[in-house]
Amino acid sequence: METSDSTKRVGVGARLDRLPSSNLQRLFISQLGIGVWFDLFILFTGGPLALPIAKTLNVSKATATFYVAAFPFIGAFFGSIIYGILGDRYGRRITFLTSLLGFGVFSIISAFSTNIYELGILRFVSYLSVGGEIAIVDTYVSEFITRKG
16 A cells, blocks of 8 residues: 555654653754844844944944844844745755854854944844744754644
8 A cells, every 4th residue: 555745744743743752852942942042132132232333333323223233134034034945955954054154154254344334234144044043943843842742
């Protein structure tokens, strides 16, 4: 008797749902959650940092707020779409590692920016990666958590 791919997937999912949660699953989900918490913490620090950055780079507070606080949110939005597609096409593991690397590299480079435009562009690009991390982590959590908790 042949079964279709969809039947196999449902069977595997049903089997995973019947299994109890393991410590490895809890550790994995906890680490993902902590990582996303730090990403979002850094994302939301843009607002409070806008005034000191405006003074340091001699720009208006509105300009600094846009490039430091709003621009990263736009990057995260587009990053979640882009990395979601890449994760489906090339696999979540490699896409997740690429997004982590991109966030780290562009965040470090942004520390050396000399004007608000460089800082805004670098934060935008680094938060493309954060959007990807959030999209991939959501998928990982939904796959690894069992119905029994």
